[in-house]
Amino acid sequence: MNRNYIIPDAWSIIEDKFEADHVKSSESLFSIGNGAMGQRANFEEDYSGPSFQGSYIGGVYYPDKTRVGWWKNGYPEYFAKVLNAPNFIGIHIKINDEVFDLHQCKEVNNFRRELNMKEGWHKRTFISKLQNDIEIKVEALRFLSLDHEELGAIQYQITPLNSDAKIEYTPYIDSGIKNQDTNWDDKFWETTDVDIDDEQAFIESHTLKTEYKVCTFMQSQFLIDDEIVKLSVQSEKEDLKASLSYSKEIKKDQTFTIHKFAGYTTSLNHQENELTSAAKNVLSKAVDLGFEELLSKQKQAWAEIWRMSDITIEGDVEAQQGIRFNIFQLNQTYSGKDARLNIGPKGFTGEKYGGSTYWDTEAYCLPFYMATKNQQVAKNLLIYRYRHLEKAIENAEKLGFKNGAALYPMVTMNGEESHNEWEITFEEIHRNGAIAYAIFNYHRYTGDYSYIPEMGMEVLIAIAKFWQQRASFSTHKNKYVILGVTGPNEYENNVNNNFYTNYVAQWCINYMLENLNILKLDYFDDYQRIIEKTKLTSEEISEMRKVAAEMYFPYSEEHQVYLQQDGFLDKEMIKVDDLDPNQRPINQYWSWDRILRSPYIKQADTLQGFYFFEDHFSREELERHFDFYEPFTVHESSLSPCVHSIQAASLDRMEQAYEFYLRTSRLDLDDYNKEVEEGCHITSMAGTWMSIVEGFGGMRIKNGNLHFSPKIPQQWNSYSFKVNFRGKVLTVNVEQNKVDFKLDGAPKMNVFVNGEKRQILDKA
């Protein structure tokens, strides 16, 4: 736990100590990104202490050859991972010829680091005394521009405090970087050119195998106090690095400032042979505008994001900081402008999970983007999967399925499966359900049906084909069963008849058939085209109907609950509260087999079904299942607390809902899992947003209407959030015993509060 390390603040993440032990954690927490690229909060200057360097470009990945102890048939050949990209933030600094390195200084005082979420920048200020006894004040400000997605800007300021000093700035760019996460120590990048043109530097490199071309570039300006100065430059080209050195005698109390503009142009967005000229364009715009103007535009851009996505909480600064941190990171990770990109579980804050796409996107992230962005952003997330349909069909073929059945990958970058644990890769097939559910959810929320005849129907058919083939008939049970799966609770592997999987399989088939009817009636051309393309036969349809109608669900008459899987009740049913606290989290203390045979649940599993399909069940059923399963739930997945928070709120258990809320919203800030140095849990942050909007706010969509059943934790005075619903922006303000709505930009709309209709008028 990191509790009390981060200073509570409504709008900023702040640390006020320099502790070498905390550097790696803070590098994660203070990460910055602009949707197109991102960086861990590494220091610009040299740092010889423990650090985890990380810069990432969205969509630039490498297929790292799979390495396993024991190969199983069907394993993918490669794990596609977003690569650590060339470093453009670096500035070597010398003070009177001594390399400036915080790890080597005699003293570091007044250290303060701020990630200003409101305005989208990262700043460090401190005073340090070097070994040569020169004392300097430093202020280093950095951001990745939202307006110019290929550009980052740094303002680094040094003021000698106790004597004059010669200060040398050597900004550099460096493609000699490595991934910490590599299977075979492959070389991932090849550098083809290092070029310095006057005061601009460029490195052309490309990823091996995938051949993404990247030009890394930089140019700097200098000021003494507030005066721009022109300095003579010494340039140095190395094999993988370009450096430009600027040196100046600076008087005591004078401030010597460098503005470094740097970034990447890539073949994702430019012709391969135009990367350098594109880079020159970016630099020339940056220099023209200058640092201050760029910063000011950054603030405006973030203001625009917050205008729609902010959630305020009055009376609980930690809760407020938590939710803003979550919203900020989500916006840094994915802007939704580019349907080729997606949301990696660690975003741009680390290498774990390879920056790839998981079912997290559909199950947890989609609602956030639907409600806080325009409709196209959510649609782009759906299109991403539509574009991967062919690969998902190939993936299923590798596992023995046929006739266009699709199994979406557990982890992917380009549509191909990247994961290689059989119990997950081959068995955690419920992910197919989330992909179909996202289509349903998008239509339910936006009312935009067009996606289904245009693209979604093909996905739904391919998924339904998969379930029909994957289920098998048990003559013993006289029902269809789904054997050998891993449900959302990954603390069970290779189980039979996981309730959630069977339920979502049944639902997928029914939902597909329902839409097939709609298409046949209302979109006949699309219907014909799709039937032809997918070769869906009436025999298949009738088989699907049988599977859905005769699906088996394990059920306990004694407890009146659906069982997570066959045999669940054979376990030793000791509740989590009765476990030795020294054995928690169990995934750090128990061997895998012990976890597997225990009843402990990593994240909502049966309850995930109750979350997705809440209106299929009564409140009493939800309560019974919540009371049965939550006491066995260890919440060792970052995705667990949010669903439970929502369900606790809906069951009016506000204390419990609040507890889960804090756990999800401050998971990284307080480092609950002692692993934040590896990166932040980006996808679960969308779950935090849901905990407020769907949990406390009780927002639901029914028949195209917004419903709320607002509640408020007693710790809070009030909270408010906005949702963009079918083009109308509604602000919901909940105080103790009072709910307000404010409508923005549309004449009126109906919402339901605790089932009662209210007409909300435009504020105008």
Place this chain on the structure above:
Amino acid sequence: MNRNYIIPDAWSIIEDKFEADHVKSSESLFSIGNGAMGQRANFEEDYSGPSFQGSYIGGVYYPDKTRVGWWKNGYPEYFAKVLNAPNFIGIHIKINDEVFDLHQCKEVNNFRRELNMKEGWHKRTFISKLQNDIEIKVEALRFLSLDHEELGAIQYQITPLNSDAKIEYTPYIDSGIKNQDTNWDDKFWETTDVDIDDEQAFIESHTLKTEYKVCTFMQSQFLIDDEIVKLSVQSEKEDLKASLSYSKEIKKDQTFTIHKFAGYTTSLNHQENELTSAAKNVLSKAVDLGFEELLSKQKQAWAEIWRMSDITIEGDVEAQQGIRFNIFQLNQTYSGKDARLNIGPKGFTGEKYGGSTYWDTEAYCLPFYMATKNQQVAKNLLIYRYRHLEKAIENAEKLGFKNGAALYPMVTMNGEESHNEWEITFEEIHRNGAIAYAIFNYHRYTGDYSYIPEMGMEVLIAIAKFWQQRASFSTHKNKYVILGVTGPNEYENNVNNNFYTNYVAQWCINYMLENLNILKLDYFDDYQRIIEKTKLTSEEISEMRKVAAEMYFPYSEEHQVYLQQDGFLDKEMIKVDDLDPNQRPINQYWSWDRILRSPYIKQADTLQGFYFFEDHFSREELERHFDFYEPFTVHESSLSPCVHSIQAASLDRMEQAYEFYLRTSRLDLDDYNKEVEEGCHITSMAGTWMSIVEGFGGMRIKNGNLHFSPKIPQQWNSYSFKVNFRGKVLTVNVEQNKVDFKLDGAPKMNVFVNGEKRQILDKA
């Protein structure tokens, strides 16, 4: 399949073609060993074609750091593997200055290779024409001495056939070898000294981490025709290699012979600083005796082995060749002289499975060694596990067990677990049962009870503790259950209540308690010592009794069979015969999840229980279970056919028994699994022996008596085998409609044939 490649012969393995494609397979099949060391049948001279070099020293291993895709708590840090050891067989040869290499010759004719199993040597003869058109006749004979376990001897003879020729022999020793099987491309060996002393050469090297010191040595003699000649020598020392060159002009039709004596002395058997002097002793003995005398002693030593272990089959040369190949390989792999050694699944014929010990030893190999060697050999196999008891307790502790519960490793070299697939490492716990069963089996066969009070009881208690802790009480079933296991059929993972596992667990507890009573009554001092040492409490004993008494066994009333595991009948029960033959073997065509949810059985599982505990069940029960399970069995483990052969024979299904026999006995010779180039299936070879002795011969031990119920396949005229039973050697000869016994070295004994007592008199 390799069928018809190996020439049928009663006593030899023969190939009569030189085909580069077959070289690697033949390197496996023609492997030689002497229990202490072994070699793949690599060529002595240079060979530039595809080859898999392999020399191994029993007990010399390296802990190769574990490499997995996804780490699970409890995984071992290291995988101990027997290493490829320095090469001592190599002889560079030049004919008129052209390097002699079969892959580069213009022609290779009259090629014949023989592994003479009767006499224990390997020989190649051929005529080849080099690029320089010199034609030479070659005869290369090699063996590893049974008498001098540190010594190998080579006789290499070249006769120029079409002209005089300058022939240069450069015998060498080389420690610059690598393992093909390595996790991190670690360097496994370090060489500390390369020394040449006149005509003797020595390389001192040691394994890294484990620090086994090995001195590899050589010395050669030369003959022209039959005359010993003294030649001048040119020596060369390289970093990892020592070479001695001898050159001579040889007349057409003269034969130029080298006798190379070489081998290893190791710190397993010598003081570290005496390895070279020990090597000199070996060499001096070898040179004194000379090649012919050494070979003659080799023949005697093998004759002695065959005297006890031969099985003859009349009327079926392929079956005869098969069984002798199995017996020969078992004797090459393990002589039983050294309790630190054991039997790796591939013996000295390849690197796969790391030369480590599996449950194969106890479940499959022990009966062979009990019946064909003196009692101490089998006892050494038990002592091996007794010495590992402490490590087995540590292994269990790592998985959360306590109070001295032991889980023997799945794979081991030094007692530590080496395996790292969770579904096997953590879940294939039935191996503990085989270790206890071996103690029972040893006592049943030898009548020697002393091992139990001396050592075995501690093992039995630690194993019983494990089962007591590993079983859990299901309030739902009101029985003890064992959840989350993998049975012998590794095509099922993480199943609940595997019948075999539950049955063997129950038996282990009961057998331990039974022996505890015997010790209390008859060996009270041992009893006290052991109770104190194992801290076995009366509470534990009473818990154990409960677990054994209330163990759950899944059973189908409909089929009247025990079910392999919970839920087995929910599968799609399509019989193996109805599978598409193009999808076989399924482990090469199906993804792992598909295999897991299928009903297909890799090797005897429920039936393994019926094999171990045959007399717990009626013949009708065996028949019912055999008829239920065998049709779902794909026999994709080398350990599968033998058990089924035995059971088919015992059910009087001789055609089926014969079919399984051929499959087990010629598995490698006919390369059923298309993988013999990786090495031979050594441990399953003991199963082949059982197929004859226990299967066709129907040998059983009951109440200290030998029982037979002999049967004979219609393809055979007769077969005979010997068993060493409690100091008496009994020869059993079975002809069509006739059984003969011959007793050797004891006045008389009783045996039972089909239940009827016969008194067998000594032949004397």
